[in-house]
Amino acid sequence: xxxxxxxxxxxxxxxxxxxxxxxxxxxxxxxxxxxxxxxxxxxxxxxxxxxxxxxxxxxxxxxxxxxxxxxxxxxxxxxxxxxxxxxxxxxxxxxxxxxxxxxxxxxxxxxxxxxxxxxxxxxxxxxxxxxxxxxxxxxxxxxxxxxxxxxxxxxxxxxxxxxxxxxxxxxxxxxxxxxxxxxxxxxxxxxxxxxxxxxxxxxxxxxxxxxxxxxxxxxxxxxxxxxxxxxxxxxxxxxxxxxxxxxxxxxxxxxxxxxxxxxxxxxxxxxxxxxxxxxxxxxxxxxxxxxxxxxxxxxxxxxxxxxxxxxxxxxxxxxxxxxxxxxxxxxxxxxxxxxxxxxx
Amino acid sequence: xxxxxxxxxxxxxxxxxxxxxxxxxxxxxxxxxxxxxxxxxxxxxxxxxxxxxxxxxxxxxxxxxxxxxxxxxxxxxxxxxxxxxxxxxxxxxxxxxxxxxxxxxxxxxxxxxxxxxxxxxxxxxxxxxxxxxxxxxxxxxxxxxxxxxxxxxxxxxxxxxxxxxxxxxxxxxxxxxxxxxxxxxxxxxxxxxxxxxxxxxxxxxxxxxxxxxxxxxxxxxxxxxxxxxxxxxxxxxxxxxxxxxxxxxxxxxxxxxxxxxxxxxxxxxxxxxxxxxxxxxxxxxxxxxxxxxxxxxxxxxxxxxxxxxxxxxxxxxxxxxxxxxxx
Numbered sequence: 001x002x003x004x005x006x007x008x009x010x011x012x013x014x015x016x017x018x019x020x021x022x023x024x025x026x027x028x029x030x031x032x033x034x035x036x037x038x039x040x041x042x043x044x045x046x047x048x049x050x051x052x053x054x055x056x057x058x059x060x061x062x063x064x065x066x067x068x069x070x071x072x073x074x075x076x077x078x079x080x081x082x083x084x085x086x087x088x089x090x091x092x093x094x095x096x097x098x099x100x101x102x103x104x105x106x107x108x109x110x111x112x113x114x115x116x117x118x119x120x121x122x123x124x125x126x127x128x129x130x131x132x133x134x135x136x137x138x139x140x141x142x143x144x145x146x147x148x149x150x151x152x153x154x155x156x157x158x159x160x161x162x163x164x165x166x167x168x169x170x171x172x173x174x175x176x177x178x179x180x181x182x183x184x185x186x187x188x189x190x191x192x193x194x195x196x197x198x199x200x201x202x203x204x205x206x207x208x209x210x211x212x213x214x215x216x217x218x219x220x221x222x223x224x225x226x227x228x229x230x231x232x233x234x235x236x237x238x239x240x241x242x243x244x245x246x247x248x249x250x251x252x253x254x255x256x257x258x259x260x261x262x263x264x265x266x267x268x269x270x271x272x273x274x275x276x277x278x279x280x281x282x283x284x285x286x287x288x289x290x291x292x293x294x295x296x297x298x299x300x301x302x303x304x305x306x307x308x309x310x311x312x313x314x315x316x317x318x319x320x321x322x323x324x325x326x327x328x329x330x331x332x333x334x335x336x337x338x339x340x341x342x343x344x
Numbered sequence: 345x346x347x348x349x350x351x352x353x354x355x356x357x358x359x360x361x362x363x364x365x366x367x368x369x370x371x372x373x374x375x376x377x378x379x380x381x382x383x384x385x386x387x388x389x390x391x392x393x394x395x396x397x398x399x400x401x402x403x404x405x406x407x408x409x410x411x412x413x414x415x416x417x418x419x420x421x422x423x424x425x426x427x428x429x430x431x432x433x434x435x436x437x438x439x440x441x442x443x444x445x446x447x448x449x450x451x452x453x454x455x456x457x458x459x460x461x462x463x464x465x466x467x468x469x470x471x472x473x474x475x476x477x478x479x480x481x482x483x484x485x486x487x488x489x490x491x492x493x494x495x496x497x498x499x500x501x502x503x504x505x506x507x508x509x510x511x512x513x514x515x516x517x518x519x520x521x522x523x524x525x526x527x528x529x530x531x532x533x534x535x536x537x538x539x540x541x542x543x544x545x546x547x548x549x550x551x552x553x554x555x556x557x558x559x560x561x562x563x564x565x566x567x568x569x570x571x572x573x574x575x576x577x578x579x580x581x582x583x584x585x586x587x588x589x590x591x592x593x594x595x596x597x598x599x600x601x602x603x604x605x606x607x608x609x610x611x612x613x614x615x616x617x618x619x620x621x622x623x624x625x626x627x628x629x630x631x632x633x634x635x636x637x638x639x640x641x642x643x644x645x646x647x648x649x650x651x652x653x654x655x656x657x658x659x660x661x662x663x664x665x666x667x668x669x670x671x
Contacts, residue, residue, distance in 0.1 A: 065628030085631075157517055164604030164621075166417070166629025188418065192629045195416035200521055200615040201604030203625055214490050215519055 029056040030302040036062075036069020036082035039168055039223065040286045043103055043323045044082070047310045050317060054309075057302050066168050067192060073097070073289050079299045080307075081289040084168015085192055086268045098292050098341045100267050100334045101285040102307060104324040106224040106252040107173055108234040108282070110161075110212045113139055115154060118233035122147045122244055125237060125273070125281065129181025131219060132160055133188075134198030139217060154217070161211045161220030164201030166193040172284040173221045176272035221282075224252070225322035239281040240273050247280055249324050255283035257327040267337070285326075292342055304342065308335070391647055398641025400634055409641065415606035415617075417626075422638035424645055426606050430523060430616035431649065434598060435591040437527025437612070442534045442587055449535070450542030451568060466543060473536035481600030484529040489601055492528075493520025497613050500524075516613035521603040524612040529597055534587035541583030545576040578661055585657045592650050595620040619646040 034044070041063035048059035064072075066083040073081030074095055087099055109128065111121060123131075127143050130136045136143055140153040163170045174190035188194050200215075202208040205226040212220040212232065219235070224247050227234055236244040245251045258276030259269055271283050288307060294300040311334065315325035326334070395402075401409060401422060412423025449469060453462050497518035505515035516522075549572050557567045573580070603615020604625055619642050630636040 067629040067631035070631065159517065159519060164599070165625040166631070191418045192631055193417045193626060195414070195418065195606065199605065200519060201625070203599055203604070207600075210485055211521070214485075214493070215521075 029058065030299060032057060032059045032080070032299055032303045032306060033078045034059060034061045034069075034080040034082060034288075034303070035064050035072040035078045036289075037066045037084045037168055037286050038063040039084055039105065039284075040082050040103060040323075042321050043314075043318050046317045046321060047314045048306070050314070051306055051309055055305075057306060059303075059306060065166070066171075067166060070289065073291070076291070076295055079290070079294070079296065079303045083287050083289060084284065085171040086266075086270065086287050087289060089265045089268055092266050092289075096292050097289055098266060098337070099287045099289045100307075100337055101256075101326060101330065102288045102310065103318055104252055104256045104271070104283060104285045104326060105322075106247050106255075106280050106283045106324070107169055107176075107221050108224050108227050108247045109237060110209060110220045110222050110227055110232045111235045112212050112216060112218050112233070113154060114156070114216055115152065116233075119236065119246065120148075120151070121235040123235050123237055125176065125180025128237060129177045129184045131158055132162075132177060132196075132198065133181070133184060134160070156217035159215045159218040160196070160199030161208050161215070161218050162196050162199050162201050163193070163208060163221075164203050167204075168192060168284065168286070169205070169221065169223055170194065172270060172272055173282060175270045176282045179273045228322055237281045239277075239279055240275050241277045241279070243277060245278055245280050249319060249322070251278055251280035252283045252324040253327055255279035255281075256285060256324065256330060261330060261333055267334075283324075290342070304338065308338075311335075391644065394640055394644035394647060398637055398644050400637035401641040404634060405638075409638075410645075413606070413608045415622075417630075417632070417635055420632060420634050422634070424619070424638075424642055426608050427617050427619040427622045427642060428645060428649065429608060430602065430618040431592055431620070431646070433523050433612070433616070434527045434530055434602070434618055435588060437524065438530035438534055438591040439584070439588055441528060441531030442538055442591075443584060445531075446535050446539035446542055446583075446587075449539040450546050453543050454546040455564060455568065455572075466540070469536050469543070470540050471536075473540065477533065477594060477597045480529055480533050481597035484525065484597060484601040488529060489520035489525055491520075492525050493518045497524075500613065512610040513612050516609075516611040519603065519613065519615065521601055521615055522611075522613050523602065523616045526598050526602040526616075526618075527612070529601055530591045530594055533594065533597060534591050537590060538583050538587040541586060542576075542580055545579040545583070546572055549575050577664065581657065581661055585654060588653060588657075589650060592653065593620055593646065595624045599624055619643070619649070 041061060044059065044061050048061065052058050061082075062072075062078075066085055069078075069081035070083055070087065072078045082102070083099075087097070091097075092099060109123070113121065123144070124147060127136065127147065130143065136158065138155055138157055140155045145151075145153055171190060171192045174184075174188065174194050177188070178185040178190045188197060200211060202211040202220070205222045208220040208222050209226065209230055209232055212218045212222075222232065226232075227247075234247065236246065239245050245254075254276045255271050255274040258279050259271040259274045261267065261269060263269070267287065271285055273281050274283065290300060290303065311326060311331045318325045405412065405422065409422065409424055410428070411425055412421070413425045414421040414423045415426060416422070453466055453469075457465065497516075497520060500514040501516065501518065504513075505511050507514075553571050553575065554567055557571045562570070598618050599621040602618060602621055604617055604621060605615040606617055606622075607614070609616070623639050623642055626635075627639055630639055
């Protein structure tokens with residue numbers, strides 16, 4: 001027992017010496033810890049690998065879900081939390097925390113309608129809301145036919161697929177439906193999980209995608225990156241300006257850029273149904289949540305430096321993973337938020 | 345310590361042996377008593393911890409938590425009826441399938457199969473028990489659910505959907521996901537457990553009993569029904585309840601094929617939810633105190649449901665053995 005303990009101590013000591021000597025400039029490499037959203041995990045780990053090479057600081061991120069991330073940062077067991085749903089300004093003030101967006105993405109409605117080519121089916125937000133409310137039951141419903149003139153729609157039944165687990169994807173999707181369908185807002189509302197009026201629930205993006213692929217006449221919603229990698233056919237949704245915009249990094253970025261960030265405190269804004277001409281209607285951002293006066297100031301400072309580096313230099317890495325880097329004006333806004341809110 | 349090797353000591357007296365033995369006895373008793381006590385401690389500890397974690401939900405919703413079919417994270421209204429119903433129904437379907445099939449397997453392996461076949465087939469059954477449940481779930485989702493959707497569900501809907509009384513159980517869209525599919529997958533999962541227990545106990549029936557019955561002119565079925573089953577009854581029922589306990593608590597495989605919808609529907613073809621699946625699905629993103637508390641309260645209810653089912657089983661066993669005594 002004693003010998004193993006001794007030797008492991010020795011190994012740790014040797015490792016510490018090696019680490020310290022490799023990164024001589026930054027005498028102490030800091031271990032930054034974070035937890036939360038599963039959505040940002042791939043891009044955060046890519047950024048942290050690149051950042052580690054550059055500075056020696058390491059980011060340990062546990063992708064345990066947004067709810068878990070919020071709980072962990074509130075408890076102060078991590079240096080930052082990441083969430084797909086924003087905290088309200090009251091909540092932030094209560095805990096003395098601040099939040100800011102870090103990266104953006106999009107959510108597309110995945111469809112499996114026999115005979116309809118990929119990316120051709122057009123839906124408005126209101127019709128999508130009625131489908132998810134269970135009011136529109138078949139694909140040849142007049143409301144859908146009116147939006148797709150000249151398309152032969154099958155008479156098959158619509159099966160709605162949603163997430164069974166709580167998720168930021170659900171939060172943004174339901175938030176979008178609340179904005180475009182008053183009835184949805186009244187009856188269901190939005191949150192990381194909601195009381196679905198109809199349909200079946202799949203676990204995770206992969207669960208929803210598997211159900212959509214298998215059930216003929218089904219419609220679901222998945223993250224764009226996931227839909228792209230798995231070649232899932234999607235429908236187009238009319239945006240706030242009345243246009244049908246294809247999901248792409250550009251149209252998500254347009255949503256992040258045209259969203260009215262100046263109107264809210266602490267970036268507490270969900271960017272669905274953004275106003276821009278080219279804005280994709282169901283775009284989403286992930287927030288980082290941190291203490292303004294943290295217990296471990298040194299770690300927090302290191303985390304802040306990491307996020308600054310990521311926002312300014314991480315665009316290419318994000319794009320390679322189909323994430324959308326935040327547009328320059330928003331990054332400027334975030335950096336001025338840091339200087340005004342995160343003092344010291 | 346002073347435990348000198350006693351074999352080298354010159355002729356130790358009988359008293360010394362006796363004291364040593366009694367000391368060893370008491371240590372033995374203490375250690376193993378502690379082991380048994382530990383089980384009880386862990387059990388009550390787990391139950392109390394879940395009750396404590398779920399206190400907020402029980403306090404807020406009261407007994408309505410048991411009968412409400414609401415499950416709304418937005419308005420913070422939670423009720424356990426849908427998951428409890430789903431848990432019981434899927435487990436029931438599983439047992440309806442698993443018991444006769446397991447019985448057949450065990451019987452075939454002990455009474456009918458040629459002896460060269462018994463060992464490999466028996467080993468294969470035991471191997472089945474070792475397959476992780478997620479594999480059953482994936483098989484259920486990618487292979488079995490489409491098969492149900494294309495072949496079984498439409499047939500059931502067409503032929504049984506309009507029959508009075510039981511029609512409501514079998515009408516609905518052919519999704520391939522739902523309580524029937526989940527029940528069947530669960531049934532397949534518990535078959536190895538039940539059948540290997542049954543096979544083991546069938547083998548313990550003394551051959552002179554069986555041979556006497558055969559000598560009196562009994563058919564094979566009569567031997568099974570009148571000799572083997574009565575002889576092994578309590579162990580067989582024990583095996584069945586081992587399987588039932590597993591079916592009630594199974595999580596991953598059920599989550600994949602149950603459809604995970606918080607909706608109470610009579611039809612077995614419609615998606616439902618189970619206690620274990622609800623917890624597994626929603627625990628990570630339970631973002632309010634009452635939500636988390638409701639999920640832990642669900643865990644406590646699973647505990648209670650399992651306890652009630654097992655207690656009923658014990659009661660049934662006692663009744664049976666009493667009747668046996670009167671005969």
